Amino acid sequence: MKPNARLITATFPHFTTVLGLGQASCASPALRAGVAWFVRLRSTFPNEPINLVTTLIAANLMLRIACSLLLLSGVTACAQAVLNGSFEGGVNPGLSTTLFAEDSTTIGGWTVQDGSVDYCENRWMAAEGNRCIDMTGVSAGTLAQTISGFIVGRTYRLSFFIAANTEGGPVTKSLSVKIGSVSRIFAFDGTGYSGSNMGWSLRTLDFTATNSTLTLAFVGMESGLYGAVLDSVSIGDVPLELSIRSSQVEVCWPSLTNFTYQIQYRSILTTNRWVNLVPPMAGNGSNSCILDIIAPDMPRRFYQVLRLEK
Numbered sequence: 001m002k003p004n005a006r007l008i009t010a011t012f013p014h015f016t017t018v019l020g021l022g023q024a025s026c027a028s029p030a031l032r033a034g035v036a037w038f039v040r041l042r043s044t045f046p047n048e049p050i051n052l053v054t055t056l057i058a059a060n061l062m063l064r065i066a067c068s069l070l071l072l073s074g075v076t077a078c079a080q081a082v083l084n085g086s087f088e089g090g091v092n093p094g095l096s097t098t099l100f101a102e103d104s105t106t107i108g109g110w111t112v113q114d115g116s117v118d119y120c121e122n123r124w125m126a127a128e129g130n131r132c133i134d135m136t137g138v139s140a141g142t143l144a145q146t147i148s149g150f151i152v153g154r155t156y157r158l159s160f161f162i163a164a165n166t167e168g169g170p171v172t173k174s175l176s177v178k179i180g181s182v183s184r185i186f187a188f189d190g191t192g193y194s195g196s197n198m199g200w201s202l203r204t205l206d207f208t209a210t211n212s213t214l215t216l217a218f219v220g221m222e223s224g225l226y227g228a229v230l231d232s233v234s235i236g237d238v239p240l241e242l243s244i245r246s247s248q249v250e251v252c253w254p255s256l257t258n259f260t261y262q263i264q265y266r267s268i269l270t271t272n273r274w275v276n277l278v279p280p281m282a283g284n285g286s287n288s289c290i291l292d293i294i295a296p297d298m299p300r301r302f303y304q305v306l307r308l309e310k
């Protein structure tokens with residue numbers, strides 16, 4: 001008795017494209033991404049055409065709940081303002097002006113607290129607008145701003161763009177960011193970049209407010225003349241990230257009454273170790289289905305149906 005076999009591959013991860021999701025009532029691409037997964041049904045017989053069946057599992061109700069959550073997040077979104085985060089406001093620096101501590105009058109909202117920085121306009125291609133800051137003027141500088149209005153215990157996300165003054169070494173430039181009791185060092189590799197192609201990189205730091213008023217400080221870490229370059233500083237809420245997960249899969253096949261069927265599975269195809277999912281099932285003359293639970297850490301599972309003579 002040689003059993004016939006059908007190999008079914010179920011792919012569980014989320015997908016960036018939702019096929020045929022006509023029920024979508026929420027326009028967010030971030031939401032539409034990841035609301036479906038599909039089951040591939042493929043014959044194992046070389047003389048049979050591949051039968052690809054795409055089955056959307058995402059339920060309309062699930063999508064609507066997700067949309068509601070997203071809209072709710074929009075209602076509660078709250079941004080904390082950084083004054084002059086792009087450094088566009090301030091005394092005209094010309095191409096570049098070195099500011100020495102302590103200077104709280106040149107760059108609107110910001111104080112050079114220690115060392116020196118270069119306040120630049122069109123010296124390089126800024127991340128936003130025309131101005132940006134080289135955190136090393138003639139020595140490593142500290143640029144700070146005191147920000148009020150934080151809700152104690154709430155988590156915020158600091159965002160900024162970093163690049164490098166590529167006019168001199170070292171190639172990798174670093175700066176330290178401090179806000180409240182949180183600090184972190186960020187580095188930028190300037191290899192291949194120039195003043196007209198800065199390679200600005202967005203960096204973020206999440207922190208929980210421990211006080212309604214906090215001081216944000218960027219601290220240059222390069223001595224000499226060439227430091228990390230800073231632009232476009234902002235603080236806002238940590239984005240609400242939404243995901244869904246399929247918790248089970250239903251594997252189906254057309255069954256005949258004069259056969260029994262053995263459904264098997266395995267998680268990889270590099271071994272020949274198939275495992276019986278359930279005991280053999282008698283055919284009922286119509287579509288037979290079996291439910292299988294998808295564990296949270298299960299990236300994929302392969303299914304095989306053996307058709308056995310009674």
Ligand SMILES: [Ca+2]
Binds near residue numbers: 086088128131232
């Ligand atoms: Ca700017």
